[in-house]
Amino acid sequence: MSRPHRVRPNKRDFIVEEASRLFYEHGTGVGVDTLTRELGIAKMTLYKHFPTKDELIVACLRHIDDRYRDRLRACTEGDYAPEERILSIFDSLRDWFTTPSFRGCAFINATVELADPDHPAHDAVVEHKQRTREWVAGLVAECGITEVEFIARQIVQLMEGAITTALVENDASAADVARATAAMVLTAGKEK
Numbered sequence: 001m002s003r004p005h006r007v008r009p010n011k012r013d014f015i016v017e018e019a020s021r022l023f024y025e026h027g028t029g030v031g032v033d034t035l036t037r038e039l040g041i042a043k044m045t046l047y048k049h050f051p052t053k054d055e056l057i058v059a060c061l062r063h064i065d066d067r068y069r070d071r072l073r074a075c076t077e078g079d080y081a082p083e084e085r086i087l088s089i090f091d092s093l094r095d096w097f098t099t100p101s102f103r104g105c106a107f108i109n110a111t112v113e114l115a116d117p118d119h120p121a122h123d124a125v126v127e128h129k130q131r132t133r134e135w136v137a138g139l140v141a142e143c144g145i146t147e148v149e150f151i152a153r154q155i156v157q158l159m160e161g162a163i164t165t166a167l168v169e170n171d172a173s174a175a176d177v178a179r180a181t182a183a184m185v186l187t188a189g190k191e192k
Contacts, residue, residue, distance in 0.1 A: 025101070054120045055120070137152035
């Protein structure tokens, strides 16, 4: 009798997935020795896929961006009114805030840890912020609001503020406060 075939991620994907977790949990200062030991791989394998640690950090940030966006998209799917789709983002954030692995925004963390604006990770952080704003703007446009970009920026800033507050104060209700404020922003945006 043959054993069922398990699909294993390729080595590069495995490295990105696991390094993303380690960087999120412990910061981008995790050294190559720790990475290779924790991942159970040789340095040669790591450097074959990522010639520099900076390249690995960028790949991890892009991976985290994809996962973040997938989670947000999933929470906004369904037969909801457009405003409720936006407000459901804050419900998803609240769920995230209550997980034991919550460590705040990986992109803000990376920006603080890698303070040099010329670091290659800076572009990945900016791309994440822009993509998030563009995605939220698409949702806002469905609400019939005329000042789409301005309202989208407000919603994203509420998201980021909730993430930061939840981390600093260890308080998942920051998502509820941001949700209530977002509802007011959307109502005011429709009245203009």
